[in-house]
Structure formats: structure tokens, C-alpha cells
Amino acid sequence: MNSRIPDFNDVCAAHERIKPFINRTPVMTSRSLNEITGASLFFKCENFQRVGAFKYRGATNAVLLLDPEKAIKGVATHSSGNHAAALALAAKINGLPAYIVMPENAPEIKKIAVKGYGAQITFCKPTLQAREEILQMVVEKTGAAFIHPFDNSNIVAGQGTAARELIMDFPDLDIVMAPVGGGGLLSGTSISAKSMKPGIKVIAAEPEMANDAFKSYYSDKLVPSLNPKTIADGLLTSLSDLTLSIIRKNVDEIITVREETIIRAMRLVWERMKIIIEPSSAVTLAVVLENPEKFKNKKTGLIISGGNVDLNKLPF
Amino acid sequence: MNSRIPDFNDVCAAHERIKPFINRTPVMTSRSLNEITGASLFFKCENFQRVGAFKYRGATNAVLLLDPEKAIKGVATHSSGNHAAALALAAKINGLPAYIVMPENAPEIKKIAVKGYGAQITFCKPTLQAREEILQMVVEKTGAAFIHPFDNSNIVAGQGTAARELIMDFPDLDIVMAPVGGGGLLSGTSISAKSMKPGIKVIAAEPEMANDAFKSYYSDKLVPSLNPKTIADGLLTSLSDLTLSIIRKNVDEIITVREETIIRAMRLVWERMKIIIEPSSAVTLAVVLENPEKFKNKKTGLIISGGNVDLNKLPF
Numbered sequence: 001m002n003s004r005i006p007d008f009n010d011v012c013a014a015h016e017r018i019k020p021f022i023n024r025t026p027v028m029t030s031r032s033l034n035e036i037t038g039a040s041l042f043f044k045c046e047n048f049q050r051v052g053a054f055k056y057r058g059a060t061n062a063v064l065l066l067d068p069e070k071a072i073k074g075v076a077t078h079s080s081g082n083h084a085a086a087l088a089l090a091a092k093i094n095g096l097p098a099y100i101v102m103p104e105n106a107p108e109i110k111k112i113a114v115k116g117y118g119a120q121i122t123f124c125k126p127t128l129q130a131r132e133e134i135l136q137m138v139v140e141k142t143g144a145a146f147i148h149p150f151d152n153s154n155i156v157a158g159q160g161t162a163a164r165e166l167i168m169d170f171p172d173l174d175i176v177m178a179p180v181g182g183g184g185l186l187s188g189t190s191i192s193a194k195s196m197k198p199g200i201k202v203i204a205a206e207p208e209m210a211n212d213a214f215k216s217y218y219s220d221k222l223v224p225s226l227n228p229k230t231i232a233d234g235l236l237t238s239l240s241d242l243t244l245s246i247i248r249k250n251v252d253e254i255i256t257v258r259e260e261t262i263i264r265a266m267r268l269v270w271e272r273m274k275i276i277i278e279p280s281s282a283v284t285l286a287v288v289l290e291n292p293e294k295f296k297n298k299k300t301g302l303i304i305s306g307g308n309v310d311l312n313k314l315p316f
Numbered sequence: 317m318n319s320r321i322p323d324f325n326d327v328c329a330a331h332e333r334i335k336p337f338i339n340r341t342p343v344m345t346s347r348s349l350n351e352i353t354g355a356s357l358f359f360k361c362e363n364f365q366r367v368g369a370f371k372y373r374g375a376t377n378a379v380l381l382l383d384p385e386k387a388i389k390g391v392a393t394h395s396s397g398n399h400a401a402a403l404a405l406a407a408k409i410n411g412l413p414a415y416i417v418m419p420e421n422a423p424e425i426k427k428i429a430v431k432g433y434g435a436q437i438t439f440c441k442p443t444l445q446a447r448e449e450i451l452q453m454v455v456e457k458t459g460a461a462f463i464h465p466f467d468n469s470n471i472v473a474g475q476g477t478a479a480r481e482l483i484m485d486f487p488d489l490d491i492v493m494a495p496v497g498g499g500g501l502l503s504g505t506s507i508s509a510k511s512m513k514p515g516i517k518v519i520a521a522e523p524e525m526a527n528d529a530f531k532s533y534y535s536d537k538l539v540p541s542l543n544p545k546t547i548a549d550g551l552l553t554s555l556s557d558l559t560l561s562i563i564r565k566n567v568d569e570i571i572t573v574r575e576e577t578i579i580r581a582m583r584l585v586w587e588r589m590k591i592i593i594e595p596s597s598a599v600t601l602a603v604v605l606e607n608p609e610k611f612k613n614k615k616t617g618l619i620i621s622g623g624n625v626d627l628n629k630l631p632f
Contacts, residue, residue, distance in 0.1 A: 026342065031366075047590040050347075267627065274363045274592040274623035307590035311583065311632055 003242050006153040008195035011160035011188065014061040018158060021060050021093060023049050025162070027169050027301075032272045037288050039295035042173065043269075044166040047277050047307025051089050051113075053082035053234075054162050054185055054305050055149070059090040061158030062147045071096055073143035078124075078131040080106035081234055082306050083149035088119035099144050101135045103127075109310050150184030151240035160188025166301050167196045176301040179283040180204040180213045180254065181235035183243030185305060190250030201252050205283040207231075208256040212238045217247060217254045231315055232262055234280030234305060257286040263315045265289055269304075276307045279315070319558050322469040324511035327476035327504065330377040334474060337376050337409060339365050341478070343485050343617075348588045353604050355611035358489065359585075360482040363593050363623025367405050367429070369398035369550075370478050370501055370621050371465070375406040377474030378463045387412055389459035394440075394447040396422035397550055398622050399465035404435035415460050417451045419443075425626050466500030467556035476504025482617050483512045492617040495599040496520040496529045496570065497551035499559025505619060506566030517568050521599040523547075524572040528554045533563060533570045547631055548578055550596030550621060573602040579631045581605055585620075592623045595631070 028043045046054035063075060074097030077087050084100045091098035098119040102111065103126035114121055124134040139146050149155065162185070163176055178189040190202045206213050210228030216239055225238040239247065247254075266282035268289075269275060284302040288295045344359045362370035379391060390413030393403050400416045407414035414435040418427065419442035430437055440450040455462050465471065478501070479492060494505040506518045522529050526544030532555050541554040555563065563570075582598035584605075585591060600618040604611045 276590040316627055
């Protein structure tokens, strides 16, 4: 099931399943950002989602779909980011244990958040190999179910519910855009968008400095991210076979942006919209800023992926 | 008219008048802030108002109530803050000139905002005396109508519309709380609250370091603010006879808070609610944090006054 390609029925079923647990997040507009960009922008504010990120949708769906007998042994993942917090809270709410493997150098604020949701943390060296090895040990010892942050059909279906709400609220969008890291949000978004409105254009936004999705999409193989370095710390991961295949099918274009535009876009949203978004969320607006002609007078939905920022380490 | 004490009819009339121009701002709640405080908090988000502050309500009402013959000469005020921007935009939208007297040391970001709304700025030395003298000269030269930021019935009536919306949305509030500087927002809030729900408690929040309203309220005379020094830069002004008389009649309590609690409250809102509020807006939550027993299990509406912050000068 977990690597089966989900379809829009899965998204709709996920939506019904997770509704009692998630926030129906608002869609915001901004006169001044419309003036600056010449576009007509609709921001789907997943920074107001529980745990401050869309990740809570997928994590909740995955937890609720566990086989009850297996579920009591809990869930496990390796992550230093929003997926860890999301899985920890989804497990807590369902009375299940959560085991999170985190690199020992993860930001203190994230360690506190994950601990606050009652998860058991195992620290590891900050390499992918160490993470996977330690996770394997944790899973073997506890019997917990490994919930991958994006290479998982149930996660992808859950993430697709954000775009579903957006298009339900604003059915006349011309374009919908999401950032791409591992591709869970983008895959789910693209499934909802193309199913609800076949003529809509789905665009992915990616930092130039972590452009593995761009390379994979425009070549014939999965290109891993090599030493990515971007302020958009949620977009460092590479696609999986599952997400790449969905993206190939449904996404019209992947556009990369410069770091300074990401920072400018983030600051614009903070200053003009008075909402806090994390750098990964600013990548979509950065695409609009760098390509104004493409979005001129176009009704464009942007998925704001999250709002978890360390206020002591702002880029401005 | 301008120093007549406004009543709830004036607020309702103001509301009808300004509705086409203002944003109906959302009321937000936060599970985690409710957990932290033990209260049940409802945040009326005037940081999402146009120009990023409630001031746009009063300024719009005052501009729309000008005698048409007088109005063509424009409006004038002295302010380095949100009232200047609000009046400038309200004038612009109505096709009227605006003349703003600003201290030469006003933050660059505020100068740019006011200029961006098309107002003519006259700079002055950063003293109240200089401001008033230069304003007098500007008014004599242009014939513009002076719109005081709070010592004006039409301004007070306009500011009262925020609380009216809040109580319309959440009629079962036990307490409503607003910050107090010059008292325009607090006066208007108290008129709406006591008229719509006589049993509601109206509490004012004030920085300990700028506690002139506290002193005036608990004595028998208007005590001016002497050398106030607080991070809540919107709350440096003193009450006027008009606002003090309204506050004496309608406000149940004024509570002062420490600077460090204001900063803590501001940071909590940024981190937990993912919205940007200015320090003056954080004073109400600071009151809750310092007096948890008073708000325990109480449905408390907090007016978030604005969200204009210089991101290069954050207190954390």
C-alpha cells in the first residue's frame, strides 16, 4: 500500500479521516503583494496548521491508517524537521508511542517541540547513513511502524488535502504552486489540482541551490540532491521514485529561484501580510517575483508550507 | 462634534460608513496559548487591518465625516506612527491631500510607508512642542483639517468598530481587553462592549513604564506621561480629557505589565500563532501572563492593535 500511487479518491478519503484532527486553514490575500507582483495571489496558510506545518495532514492520515494491532507498538521516523513534530503529535493524540531519530545537532527548538509532544528521541550523528541505521535499530527493538516523511502513499494522500481545501475555496484558480523538497506536498497537491480542475497549471518551486527535483524532472532518472545548501531547510531532501512518478505525470513545470529572492519573498510576506512563514514557504512567492510575466493577472494559489522559524536566527 | 462624547449609535454609524473601506479582520484562537495561560483567548487581529493597524478604522471614519467643502483642503496630523499611515491612506482613497508632520528621527520604514500613501511630509524636531508648532503652520498654510489621533469623537467611534465585530463574532465573551496609549482604541472598545453586553468586563493593558492612564484612572486628574520608556512604542502618549472621561465611565480596571513580559508575550504570539504583532499589541497577553488567576477559564477577547514592526530591530 505504502508505495502504491495514490489517486484523488485516496485524498478525499484521507480528508474525511483527518478532518476531526486538523485545522481548516485560511486562505489569505494581500492587496500590496498583488500590486508588487501584478498577479492575483491566494495563500493557503498551512503555517496555521497544527505543529505549524502541512506535515500534520499526512502524518495524521498515516497514523489513522495503521493496522490497529500493529499501531499499539507505535510509529517511528528520522527527521529533524516538521515531519518529526507532526508524527509525534499525531501519535500522541491517538495514544500511541512515537520514536524519533534526530541528528544530535538539530536545533534546540525542534528537540523541545518533539519532546513536548511526548515522543521518545534517539539522537544520532548528523549523516543520512547514521539516521537510517539508528532508525533500523529503533524499529527492530520497538516494533514501531516506520512512517517515511514522503515516500509513503498515505502521507502523499494526506498532504493533498491542503490543495483540495484551497481549490474548494477558490475554484477559479489558474495556477497552483507548491514548494518541492522530497515531493510529498507537491505530489499530493498535483493529484488534487489535476483531478478537481484538469485545466489548472501545477508549478513546483525549488531553490536553485537544492535543484534535484528540477534535474530529475527534466532528465530521465532520479537525480539525488548532492550537498544542497539553501536557507529553505525543509527542501533539502531528494525525491523518491514514488513522488517523482506522480510529479512527472501531474506537474507542468519546475522553476528554481535564487537564495536572495527567497529571503526577499519571506520578508515581504512577514512585512506585508503580517504572518510568519519559514523560508521553505517563501520559495513559491520567489518564483512569482522572478517571473512576473508568467503570473500577470493570473489567479495563483500558493501553498504556504509552514511557519516554524528560529527567531534567534533570522536571515534579515 | 469632535470633543462630544460618542455613544454606541456613533460606533454603529461609523461601522456602516467605513465598511466598504476596511478589512473585516479575523478572530484567531490558539490551543497552545490557551494551554499556557489557562484562559480561553480570542484575538481580534487588527494587524491584518489595512496599513497594519486598527488606526485605519478611526481615520477612515474621520475623513468620511468631513464637511465636503472643507474636505477638499485635505487633512493633517502629527504622528510618527500608525495614525499617520492610516490618515494618509484614508485621504488618498478619498482623493484628498494629507499633510503629515513627522519627527525627523522617525524610523525610515514609517517615512516610506507614509510617503507611499502619497502624503506630504513635513519634518520637525523630535519634541511635542515642535510637532504642534509645525502642524499649526501646516494647517494655517493649507487649510487642512487637523485629525487628532485620539482626542476626536469620530476617531473614537471608528476605533470602537473592532470590538463591535469581535463581540458580534463571539457574543459570549466574559472579558474584553485592549491596550491603552492615548485611549482612542480603549474608549471605543469600552463603548461597544458595555453597550452590546453590559455584564462584560473591560480591562485595559498598559506598560508599567508608561503608566499615565493607570495613574489618571486611579486618581482624580489627568496625569500626563512623563518620560515614558517602553518597547510598546504605540503606547507612549497620554490620555486626553475626552478619552479619560469615557474610560472612567466604562472601563473596569487598568492593569500594568513589565517590559520583559511584553517581550515574552510578543514572542509567544509570533512562535505559537505564527502572526506578526507589534509590541503594543502584546501588552494584553502580557496582562494575562502576569495575572493567570484573573483569566482562568474566562473567555477573553484581546484586541491585537497592529503588526508594524521593524524587522531589523527585534527585541529578541
